[in-house]
Amino acid sequence: MDNYLILVFLIVIATLCWMAGVVKVLLAVVLLGTAVSLAADPKSDLAADRLMWSAYLLSKEGPTADLTRRRPFNPLLDLDPVGLIQHYGYPAERHHVTTDDGYILGIHRIPGSGSSQREAVRRPAVILAHPLLSTSAEWLVAGPEKALAFLLADEGFDVWLLNVRGNTYCLNHTTLSPHDDAFWDFSFHEHAVLDLPATIQYVVRETGQQQVQYVGFSMGTTIMFVMASERPDVAKHVTMFTALGPATALVHSRSYAWRALAHASGALKRMSRMLHTHRFLPSTAALRTAGEVFCSDGSITQSLCVGLIAALAGRNDAQFNKTMLPYIISRTPSGTSFKNIDHFAQSLKQGFQQYDYGHAENLRRYGSAAPPKYNVGNVNLPTRLYYGMNDHLADWTDAQKLCSELPNVLSCDAVKDPLWTHLDFVWAKDVVPLVYNKLIADLKESSFPVRT
Ligand SMILES: *[C@@H]1O[C@H](CO)[C@@H](O)[C@H](O)[C@H]1NC(C)=O
Numbered sequence: 001m002d003n004y005l006i007l008v009f010l011i012v013i014a015t016l017c018w019m020a021g022v023v024k025v026l027l028a029v030v031l032l033g034t035a036v037s038l039a040a041d042p043k044s045d046l047a048a049d050r051l052m053w054s055a056y057l058l059s060k061e062g063p064t065a066d067l068t069r070r071r072p073f074n075p076l077l078d079l080d081p082v083g084l085i086q087h088y089g090y091p092a093e094r095h096h097v098t099t100d101d102g103y104i105l106g107i108h109r110i111p112g113s114g115s116s117q118r119e120a121v122r123r124p125a126v127i128l129a130h131p132l133l134s135t136s137a138e139w140l141v142a143g144p145e146k147a148l149a150f151l152l153a154d155e156g157f158d159v160w161l162l163n164v165r166g167n168t169y170c171l172n173h174t175t176l177s178p179h180d181d182a183f184w185d186f187s188f189h190e191h192a193v194l195d196l197p198a199t200i201q202y203v204v205r206e207t208g209q210q211q212v213q214y215v216g217f218s219m220g221t222t223i224m225f226v227m228a229s230e231r232p233d234v235a236k237h238v239t240m241f242t243a244l245g246p247a248t249a250l251v252h253s254r255s256y257a258w259r260a261l262a263h264a265s266g267a268l269k270r271m272s273r274m275l276h277t278h279r280f281l282p283s284t285a286a287l288r289t290a291g292e293v294f295c296s297d298g299s300i301t302q303s304l305c306v307g308l309i310a311a312l313a314g315r316n317d318a319q320f321n322k323t324m325l326p327y328i329i330s331r332t333p334s335g336t337s338f339k340n341i342d343h344f345a346q347s348l349k350q351g352f353q354q355y356d357y358g359h360a361e362n363l364r365r366y367g368s369a370a371p372p373k374y375n376v377g378n379v380n381l382p383t384r385l386y387y388g389m390n391d392h393l394a395d396w397t398d399a400q401k402l403c404s405e406l407p408n409v410l411s412c413d414a415v416k417d418p419l420w421t422h423l424d425f426v427w428a429k430d431v432v433p434l435v436y437n438k439l440i441a442d443l444k445e446s447s448f449p450v451r452t
């Protein structure tokens with residue numbers, strides 16, 4: 001059973017990795033399929049559009065006026081976070097944060113919203129931290145009614161959207177280039193002890209506020225748990241830590257995809273060293289195209305896309321909005337290092353600890369044969385945690401254990417939907433009533449001092 005899953009997963013990963021190359025083959029299949037469906041139903045607009053597009057993408061020529069007019073692609077899929085924020089009528093800023101080791105992180109900001117901008121009160125800063133293989137766009141794509149970044153801006157917060165080294169907006173370095181092997185020598189440990197402190201210190205400097213709020217999702221929580229235990233000097237600037245789908249030790253993870261990846265991580269590591277490819281699953285135009293073609297409403301392959309996501313994070317059909325798929329895939333995956341994937345794979349097998357380099361190298365780096373454990377008992381931040389009972393990635397047993405080990409837990413709540421999965425924290429249809437309403441009320445209570 002296990003071998004079979006590994007095989008399926010490797011095929012999927014390999015397909016995604018080489019999508020840039022094979023997308024034309026896939027498009028050719030779509031072309032044939034739509035040609036057949038057009039023959040059966042010559043009036044089908046959708047099939048006609050897809051046929052035109054496949055043909056256009058397959059050809060090396062630029063678009064003709066006619067093809068451009070018929071483009072079914074959603075222009076929102078191509079906007080970067082600043083473009084998206086502005087599209088929805090909010091002010092947007094792009095900032096560059098340089099870490100102590102020279103990475104230049106592109107981070108994004110919504111400094112207010114139309115309704116709260118004129119108020120003379122100072123807007124409390126809140127940092128939102130995205131999950132693995134994602135970007136700041138994660139907090140925006142669901143739009144003003146649903147996306148947490150916009151809801152917080154409406155409530156009077158100054159919203160800062162973190163990006164970590166290696167993702168689409170952080171491929172810049174003072175001396176290294178993404179073509180250097182050394183650029184990709186990082187895992188979530190470096191996100192935690194270098195990217196996050198630099199960003200928090202930047203926000204503190206920029207806003208003149210000594211305290212900021214922090215909301216993390218998945219890896220966005222991992223890095224704060226690590227930072228708060230390793231860098232208390234920076235953690236003192238955080239008022240409260242809100243953790244969605246907290247991910248530390250993942251030893252009970254039920255995710256097929258992650259389990260398979262954990263088994264295969266040794267082989268992946270050797271392959272990445274051999275081929276000097278250290279970047280894992282970057283966002284590409286080909287992937288965007290594939291997401292739109294294969295996962296859109298009306299596409300016969302949409303259920304495959306749903307299945308892929310379910311294998312990764314769990315399945316909750318009632319909450320999953322399939323229409324969102326092309327939006328999700330347009331920006332995620334957005335690239336990280338193989339080493340980071342390997343570090344998470346180690347978290348499944350060995351628990352929450354620093355990267356395991358193997359006996360000899362561990363001795364050299366850490367002075368011990370085993371890597372040092374991260375001590376969540378040191379995380380003194382007031383913390384609110386939300387976990388899903390059907391979260392296959394950050395399993396509820398791991399979440400409850402974490403809550404019992406943290407010294408300063410304000411609340412530790414299972415979302416009141418027994419089928420709540422990992423990705424539901426951002427994409428679920430009812431994420432606002434089930435999670436965000438309470439989250440925002442708690443943030444406001446902790447940020448806006450009661451006026452006397
Ligand atoms: C790289 O960093 C420099 C210096 O901050 C900045 O001017 C430039 O716009 C950045 N490039 C990208 C692609 O972000």
Ligand SMILES: *[C@@H]1O[C@H](CO)[C@@H](O)[C@H](O)[C@H]1NC(C)=O
Pocket residue numbers: 142321322323324429
């Ligand atoms: C599903 O996603 C689409 C596209 O973003 C959106 O227009 C629609 O309102 C969403 N439906 C629900 C029930 O959230």
